[in-house]
Amino acid sequence: MAAGGTMKKRRAVWAGERAGIPIAGGRLIDLHAHLWAGREELDARLMLEEAEILGAEYIAISHLWGYNPSPDQVHQGNDHVARWVKQSGGRFRGQAILNPRHGKRALAELRRCYEELGMRMVKLWVAARCTNPIVFPIVERCIDLRLPILQHAFCKATGNLSNESLPEDVAELALRYPQARFVMAHVAGDYIRGAWAIRRAPNVWADISGTYCEAGMVETAVRELGASRVIFGSDNGIAFNLGKVQDARISDADKARIFYRNAKELLP
């Protein structure tokens, strides 16, 4: 909108154009990235620098410690994220990492992340398979608070971790809770199976992060889900992932949706 031009000028300009990296629509949000335990500052600084060079509006970050972090580790991790969000001048948005195995403590941590740390999205990784009933109270609270959930899913050729969700699990959970909104990470790695699995669950979006740049991934996701359900995520490293969307055989309008608008609607 022209009226908002002055206010949003800095963000509306895709600085990557100058570096010879054009993208459709010229606006970018990265909805999937992490501060890893023990290297939070390095991760944060690298991502801030990249966001600045390219002109990304924001990167959504969550903390990862181990597969089954303790309550203390979760608490500290979310604090790390909150600290960097504060320091980032709007370049970072925080996603609350939760461990469903912590029961009521997980809900208390969610409340803390929402009320005290201002987080507006939740990340669930591999502590519990997402069809495990211990996950349900978190989903129900997220519905109440209107928070989208970034749910990890992968189909590993070498075999999944024991509590790692498959795309069919994400679909099952989403169909159980039609009012919840989920982003399934990585299009589940095996993007054909991943996109197929969540087709019938309209409350699941798919992010394209965390895989090699593979021709066909974005086209398949768009064909099966529609461009409005595909989201740009990098899993740390925006430039490496841009080509997946920019070079996909889809319209510029669809690319622009994936680079920016879909994420903006989920996490304004």
Ligand SMILES: [Zn+2]
């Ligand atoms: Zn990730």
